[in-house]
Amino acid sequence: MTVRRIQINRVASATRNAGLSEEVIIGEEILAQEGCIVAVRILNNKYQYNTIEDTTGRMVKLHAGDTLAGVLGFRRALKGYAGVVPESLKVGDRVHVLNLGGVLGLCTAENPELGSPFEAEVLGAVLEFPDTGDRIGRPASIRSRSIIPSEKLELDVPLVCVAGTCMNSGKTVAAAEIVRGLSNRGKRVAACKLTGVSLMRDTLAMTDAGAMAAADFTDAGAVSTRGGVILPIVRGILNHLSRLKPDLIVAELGDGILGEYGVQDILQDRAIMAKAVSHVMCAPDPVAIYGAKRIFEQDYQLSISAVAGPVTDNSVGQDYIRGQLKLKAHNARYDIERLLDVVEGDLARAVS
Numbered sequence: 001m002t003v004r005r006i007q008i009n010r011v012a013s014a015t016r017n018a019g020l021s022e023e024v025i026i027g028e029e030i031l032a033q034e035g036c037i038v039a040v041r042i043l044n045n046k047y048q049y050n051t052i053e054d055t056t057g058r059m060v061k062l063h064a065g066d067t068l069a070g071v072l073g074f075r076r077a078l079k080g081y082a083g084v085v086p087e088s089l090k091v092g093d094r095v096h097v098l099n100l101g102g103v104l105g106l107c108t109a110e111n112p113e114l115g116s117p118f119e120a121e122v123l124g125a126v127l128e129f130p131d132t133g134d135r136i137g138r139p140a141s142i143r144s145r146s147i148i149p150s151e152k153l154e155l156d157v158p159l160v161c162v163a164g165t166c167m168n169s170g171k172t173v174a175a176a177e178i179v180r181g182l183s184n185r186g187k188r189v190a191a192c193k194l195t196g197v198s199l200m201r202d203t204l205a206m207t208d209a210g211a212m213a214a215a216d217f218t219d220a221g222a223v224s225t226r227g228g229v230i231l232p233i234v235r236g237i238l239n240h241l242s243r244l245k246p247d248l249i250v251a252e253l254g255d256g257i258l259g260e261y262g263v264q265d266i267l268q269d270r271a272i273m274a275k276a277v278s279h280v281m282c283a284p285d286p287v288a289i290y291g292a293k294r295i296f297e298q299d300y301q302l303s304i305s306a307v308a309g310p311v312t313d314n315s316v317g318q319d320y321i322r323g324q325l326k327l328k329a330h331n332a333r334y335d336i337e338r339l340l341d342v343v344e345g346d347l348a349r350a351v352s
Contacts, residue, residue: 003027003127003137006039006067012062012102013053014071014198014218017142019127020055022142024069026124032089034073034223034341037140038104038337039118040095042066046222048116053100059126069126070102071142073223076196076260080166081117082109093122101199103223139347146221149241151351154239155218157190158248158277159351162308163263165281165288166256170309172202174282174332174339175252176209181340182248183210190246192216194234197224197255206250212243230262231269238272248347251276257295267300276302278346280339282309286320293325307340308332 008022015037042062051059052068058333070083075098083098083105096107097118107117118325127137128144160178164171171194179189184266191206193216203214217225220233220240241249255261266272281296281304285288289311306329311317312331321329330339 006123007065008039008069009053010062010068011055012070013055013057013200014073014102014223015054015142016200017146017219017221018126018140018144019125019201020069020140027137027139028091029126029139030089030122030140032072032086034085035141035143035221037069037126038072038089039123039126040068041068042068043094043119043121046115046118046182050118051100052097052102053200057200057246059100067123068097068102068285069122070097070104071223073098073103073105073198075099075103075105075224075227075248076226077167077197077297080114081107081194082112083107084210089122090121090125091321095120095122099193099197099199101197102117103198114261122196135266142218142223143221147215147219147236149220149236150239151232151235153235153271155242155275157242157246158347159238159272159275160250160278160280161253161276162250162280162282163253163257163267164309165283165292166259169288170282170285170332171252172205174280174308175250176205176341177332177336178280178340179211180209181336182343183291186338187247188245188303189248189250190214190241190244191250191252192237192241192253193252194237195225195230196265196267197261202252202254211250212246213241216239221270225262226260227265228261230265234266234272248304257292260302267302273302278305278343279303279351280306280308280343283307283311284309285311287318289321290325293327305346306330306339308339
């Protein structure tokens with residue numbers, strides 16, 4: 001196999017498990033598999049959705065001519081790009097940058113608000129050399145040094161779940177503020193994002209808010225999540241955080257409760273839900289929260305503890321939620337103390 005050493009301008013955050021430097025060795029034999037790390041050259045300029053998150057969590061711009069280390073993966077985002085891993089891949093082929101975390105694949109659906117995605121020329125597979133003296137190397141993958149998925153849940157602390165009706169419904173804000181508030185009230189809080197597509201931004205927000213530890217599915221070797229394969233990854237993350245002995249875990253469920261990232265699998269899992277003592281639901285409008293309540297009660301036999309998100313931004317949505325749906329409504333930005341009281345009440349009842 002022909003190999004060569006190249007300089008990388010941008011190392012995407014999705015590659016972080018591999019611990020890449022800005023100088024990598026690449027090979028011509030490429031495994032067209034989810035999780036494999038590939039070096040590409042950006043071919044076009046963009047003037048919106050034109051940044052990439054690096055392994056420090058910084059957002060840096062991409063330009064035509066930049067070399068990027070990204071990860072092959074799938075994406076099924078309603079308000080972003082959708083894409084797939086190509087069936088085969090060779091040097092010189094073209095792929096697209098599907099998200100801010102550096103997920104690479106063939107775009108199958110664009111979003112008009114974002115324009116067309118970055119197009120990139122494949123340079124080769126990034127190689128890793130795990131054995132001392134290894135001169136051949138092997139294709140690098142984010143499954144290296146990842147949290148180990150598990151078939152058994154070993155969670156011995158309560159779980160607070162923050163879900164939403166769709167992307168951009170306020171989930172990360174609510175999760176981070178719950179972490180911040182409970183930490184300030186003296187609790188050791190761990191946090192995680194269990195579903196979505198690779199991006200460090202949300203778990204960094206939780207760490208910045210005071211989480212003693214935070215992890216997501218990429219830490220467990222997954223570029224993105226989807227139904228049918230998500231549960232071992234979720235159990236692995238929860239088991240990992242539980243071993244750190246927090247008082248509780250705040251878990252954000254990325255995307256929506258009817259999306260394609262596997263949120264339904266989690267909400268239907270009886271073992272995980274037995275540990276979920278509080279459910280905060282985020283929604284953008286009254287119709288969304290009306291539907292979420294029906295889905296939670298009828299499909300999952302679960303109760304919503306409190307509603308947050310844009311639907312609670314003023315009294316119009318709050319009055320509807322409290323009066324018509326008989327649910328608690330507390331905005332995570334300016335009514336956080338009462339939202340925390342709801343969550344703490346759920347935690348207290350769970351241990352009583």
